[in-house]
Amino acid sequence: MRFADIHGLHDTKKNLLAAVQRQQVAHAQLFSGVEGSALLPMALAYATYLNCENPGPEDACGSCAACSKSLKYIHPDVHFVFPVTGVGEIKNKDAVSKLYLKQWRTFLTTHPYGTISEWIDILGSENKQLNISREESRQIISALTLKTFEGRYKIMLIWLPEYLHPTAANALLKILEEPRPNTVFLLVSAEPEKLLNTILSRTQHIRIPPFSVEELRHILTEQHGIEADKAARLAHLADGSLQAALVRQADSEVDLHELFANWMRACFKPAFDQIARLAEDFAGLPKVAQRNLLLYGMGIMREALVAPLQQDSLLRVTGDEAAFVEKFSRVLDANQIAVMNEELNKAHYYLERNANPRTVFMNLSIITAQTFKRVTT
Secondary structure (H helix, E strand, O other): OOHHHOOOOHHHHHHHHHHHHOOOOOOEEEEEEOOOOOHHHHHHHHHHHHHOOOOOOOOOOOOOHHHHHHHOOOOOOEEEEOOEOOOOOOOHHHOOHHHHHHHHHHHHHHOOOOOHHHHHHHHOOOOOOOEEOHHHHHHHHHHHOOOOOOOOOEEEEEEOHHHEOHHHHHHHHHHHHOOOOOEEEEEEEOOHHHOOHHHHOOOEEEEEOOOOHHHHHHHHHHOOOOOHHHHHHHHHHOOOOHHHHHHHHHOOOOOHHHHHHHHHHHHHOOOHHHHHHHHHHHHOOOHHHHHHHHHHHHHHHHHHHHHHHOOHHHOOOOHHHHHHHHHHHHHOOHHHHHHHHHHHHHHHHHHHOOOOHHHHHHHHHHHHHHHOOOOOO
């Protein structure tokens, strides 16, 4: 990955390049941002630039031996750590990143803006919980005791360090305190608030901004061939996340609006027989569709929150969705919306960690019905 492969975000690229050119490369850097945005691609492009043999003022050359290896994710001085679990004959206690590098390279090649959901699909660990284990911390220490093979820097890129086992997190902390010369840690996190404060305090925090609506629209039309009007609508709803826009596009066969609207109507009544049937139906959806339904719901909560302001420029929905949001906002106050949004977010978290979907949706439905203040006691 090179900076040229990432559309827009010029100020972020400029700041990263300037630090290298001034020889002010921090030994531990935390890249944080919106899940599915340019978070991981920016870290990969930065790693490529750090070891480029002929770096230019705006990007890595892309043609030297170091770049050729970096672009294939096989540079011997760039190490990757990411959440894993036991798959096939590999037991959970033995699962470490180096055993899944083939799948990881497939992920980086096919889903460079991907999230943990896409990684789970490629890894084939749908019903297992991922983490970065204690054994992984030993692998990190072992890799960093060696000198660089051919690059200027030895780079340890840790994707989603929020999945670190507590023991692994403490081991990482020790390494961050006493790094070897020319070692650079790149922590890539969508939820930095879950990291130890002691880790946060030892890293240089680099916030990767989400894509603008116009940047997303351009990427969707020019790179993914999506029709202009549809691309504009997807970009408006995606909250700066390219992966979110692509998922909504790929999942178009599932009418998320109809599913969510029917669900909320059942909770509002409340009609528990219908709620139970819907929970069963949702449990039968593909994992990606289940998670997308919850993400869609969180998007609707955002729209319901701004709808009473009567500022059309703030709304990102039209047609039937806009009509539903307008009615929805009339029966909920800001506190209720906040509660429901938090519960949707929790449910999404539980699904990512392979909780029983039937239980998750049924529990969420009951809480939603209670939040509507329609449950009789």
